[in-house]
Amino acid sequence: MTLTGARLRVDDDELVACVACGLCLPHCPTYRVTGEESASPRGRIAAMRAVHFDGRPLDDDFTRFMDLCVQCRACEAVCPSSVPFGHLMEGARDTLARETRYQPWWRRAGYRILGHHRLLLAASTALAVAQRARVVPRRLGLPRLPLRRTTLAPTGTDVWLFTGCVMDAWMRPVHASVVRVLTAAGAGVALPGAGADCCGALHAHAGLLDDARALARRVMSSMPGDAPVLVDSAGCGAALEDYRHLVGTREAERFAARVQDVSEWLAPRIDQLPAAPRHRRPTVAVQDPCHLQHVQKAHQHVRTVLRPFVDVVELDDEGLCCGAGGAYAAQHPELAGAIRDRKVGAIRRSGATVVASANPGCVMHLAAAGLVVRHPFELIDDALGGPGAG
Amino acid sequence: MDTALVGDLRAALAPDRVRVGALELDLYARDAGAISGHAEVVCFPLTAEEVQAAVRVARAHGRPFVPRGSGTGLAGGAVPVGDPVVIVTTKMTRVLSIDEDERMAWVEPGVLNLDLTRAVAHLGLHYAPDPSSQQSCSVGGNVATNSGGPHCLLYGVTSAHVLAIEVCLPDGSLALLGGLDAEPFGYDLRGAFVGSEGTMGIATRIAVRLTPDPPAVRTLLLDFTSVEDAAATVSAIIAAGHVPAALEMMDAEITRAVEDFVHAGFPRDAAAVLLVEVDGLPAGTDAAAQEVGEIGRAHGARTVRVAADEAERALLWKGRKSAFGAIARIAPNYYLHDAVVPRTRLVEVMRAVYEIAARHELMMMNVFHAGDGNLHPLIVFDRRTPGVMERVMAAGDAIITACVEAGGVLSGEHGIGLEKRDLMPLLFSAADLDAQARLRDVFDPDGVSNPTKVLPAGSRCGDLQRVPEGVWI
């Protein structure tokens, strides 16, 4: 094994840390549905080593093995050797994006639209019209997009609420619920203006690291000061916290330290919310978005904030990924669907009628399977009376 | 690429379940051990019929075949030698049937060990063999290596939990070994197959025994200021007539590393700790836990901690099962050894093992299934250090030799595979190896089922086994 290959933009030490024990395998969603080594963290690392150290080419096989990873990071949480798989995967994709046609122009264009919020809003409205005219193929798995969006109004300056791209364009009512609940808990919510459009998570995952960094700088400057930066879209929260590595400046470190998931912020203050009437408490299964669970490690707070308002049941599948994976479900619908089938099975076994999920991608992906899926704060908002309440 | 072979395999299974890409084949070159080989082609059957078809195609093209489950083995049992067809069972993951009344289940070989236990947990049952890799390893793999685990001290190894096995024999025919009745008539072919490491064919369906969950469990952590005290406690516990459900020992290095990683409250300054679990009916379990504590104290235990609830029990076990994770923070590579010595020689062997490590200038830690004398010396190193691999291998050989000389055997759990094949003469005479070779040859007269594993070349008197070129060790 020659150690001077350095084909991939990865750290040698991180890459050799894997000892191929295989303890990651059952926690990987793509391994669970395929049983194939190339679709497992261990296999992906072995493929990276074959390229990085042993001169295997950056060919279609390598690209496919990398591309089929959902990047849920569950493997990191269970790896006895603490291999930083997320870093390795991003580095591998970065290399592919630079040296191959891994991210063709139309994918890059799609990602670019996410970063231009007005463009995204306009495109969303157009899509919404097209949906009502029934010219949008169901295969795309899109939810019913809104024709009109409510206006969000800030309620103070105690905390920022990061509004993001897709969540804001397609699920603004969730932001409205979050603002009401946070305000009811005693915090005035500030909203970032232009610039806080997209956190860059999908770009980073796709290996478009320079694009991601550009977006990161805009996001950071849209929410100056010291107030906590709260995020209600779990994947974005992890990305914002990762700015400390992605951007790497002291400013980025300071920013990242302010970031919290909304549940994380609310949990220690849950008693400041009014009690809810005890009748009509739905049984809710909590689906843990992967990055909230494995990267931010803040998923327990979701239960803390939900328990006063709903009956929480746990799933029996050790928090396995649902298959949404940001853009993954759109790019690999069959595999994402197979992964989702496992999650749907676990949800049915739990007996819950409603699923609580803190990530818009997961919400859409599970809803496309016919489940009732709400953001945890929507459930709290409902219990407290919703838009009609004071 | 052997296009005719690949074409026939694709026709027999399905085009997309036969893989020949160079990069993908690389991923099947090794198991979780240190040895690497080369696969000619990898295929994924879904049914027993497809397994048979794959075996027949391999034979028709003069190729050996290698069965592979999750690839978590450590002895090289699944390493492809001789450019074989690798037949992977990971897509055969169905629990076919569960019989609550008889407490048994039929499973496909790719069912993961812990998934099986989860599938029957609601019935108050579990699958008893619990190797540390149980969340990843497959039942088929467990059958191949006759897997153990901490709880096999009381409950028995895999062989005691397998009732029957449907096997695709190396000639491509299907046979049922054993049976669901109490005493299947004839030779215990089922028993011969368990632990045969893929050299007698491929299990396509396995009937497993399920074990009722014990009504009471008590888990204790004892720490000692000397290894001798810990080992003496182990012997005394056994001599007092207790067979704990688990009796695990960790040395000072591992305990420190684990505590820094998991924070389970393991004393960082202990010379050794014992994790003891007793289970069964309530009065007996309580009495046993009490006695274990007393015995420990009588032999110098500094503290005796009894887990107060399920959460604490889980934490103590997490400490034990995180031994590897702990090590990874110290150096990037490890070599996990597996040897068994008579329980009463444990301390003496431990001293010899530390001395061997020191002599080879290697860092080493130990974790043991102390109850049955099964040691797992862990050599910790960085493989990029020049010359370290030679020292690691030499130390490994010396450790195994010392264990055999102390009245032990070559392997307690991992199997012989490739790793210890050439050490078999330490334990067995030519006549002994000939007898084993005869048994294997009954199942695999043509030497096509995972050849070159377990028995060294020339084990069958008058037979020469070809050891292929290019096996990287």
Next chain:
Amino acid sequence: MDLTAFAEAVGTEGPVTAVGGRTQWDVGGAVAPGTREVRAPEGILEYEPGEMTVRCGAATTVREVDEVVGAHGQLVALPDEAGATVGGVLAVGRSGVRRLGYGPARDVLLEARYVSAEGTLVKAGGPTVKNVSGFDLCRLLVGSLGTIGLLGEVRLRCRPRPARSQWFAGEVDPFALHRELYRPTSILWDGSTTWVLLEGHPVDVDDQARLARLAPVDGPPAVPAEGRRSLRPSELRALTGAFVAEIGVGIVHLPHPVDPPAPAAPDLHRRIKAAFDPTGRLNPGRQA
């Protein structure tokens, strides 16, 4: 133990059989007339209570072994009819009525030295309770009726003797008991009465007996020895007539002889016999 004399007695040719206590002499068929009889050595060679293993000559009686290990609070889980030898019991391979709690006889043999059909001494297994070194010839030997090799010396696994051991009986549903009791050592049933052997801590034994509504009795019922059938545990429900069945195990003891079934994999069976004894000189006439 020096087995060279035993190996010489077995020799290299001519039909031969090893004799123990002749307690199960007819199992598997009558040995062919003119077959030379030999006897393995006897005597306890090695017993270390801390190891929970005992090594002895194959012609040692089970009762003698049990007595020696019993003095240290241990037992061997082999049927212990008067005169039965460990070698004989292992060669026949039948378990006793405590199989439900203790496991089958085949799990008791850890290591064996036997004389092969060629008259050579062969070692199978290993001296430790846990061992996966090579192929499991010990499991092949148990129940082989001496058709693969003649046992000279064996090493057996011991278990701790329970604090209390008591037979109970009652007119209760044995299948329900099997479901509700935790690891009883034996449940026997004759169609109307159920006998249960409960072992362990005295309080647990009493609690389990109370739960099962059983009363203590002196011992198990007389178990008919003429015939033996092997069923699945769930098939025992359908039994009629005179029998004593081992609930949870599937063995049925009958007062009349029963023809043995055919082996499940006859081809492999034949090939094993041919590989180990090409001339068929070991126990000719016996069908394992």
